[in-house]
Amino acid sequence: MTPETQHIVSLMATASGESVESILGKERHRPLPALRWMIGRELTTRGYSGNYAAREIGINHATLLHGMKQLKRMAVDECWHPEQMIASEFYRLLDSETV
Numbered sequence: 001m002t003p004e005t006q007h008i009v010s011l012m013a014t015a016s017g018e019s020v021e022s023i024l025g026k027e028r029h030r031p032l033p034a035l036r037w038m039i040g041r042e043l044t045t046r047g048y049s050g051n052y053a054a055r056e057i058g059i060n061h062a063t064l065l066h067g068m069k070q071l072k073r074m075a076v077d078e079c080w081h082p083e084q085m086i087a088s089e090f091y092r093l094l095d096s097e098t099v
Helices: 003-016 020-024 032-045 050-057 061-076 082-098
Strands: none
Touching: 003 020, 003 032, 003 050, 003 082, 020 032, 032 050, 032 061, 032 082, 050 061, 061 082
């Protein structure tokens, strides 16, 4: 895992209150899959291929593609998702580093 990926995963752990080990683990209960999808999306926006980003966080590239579609659906969904609050905090942390 690259240092950049490690840093992004640690920011997600801070934002979500989950451990790095659980984020990178195999469990599928909410919100862990969505956390992995958000990390994968961030890696792809930084220039990683979808396949490489998925391998970095230990998931299949098709799972990442599916997850990115789910995140897009959550963003426009009328109902509130706990993952949206985590995403807000995660992106706030990312933005505070680049200022």
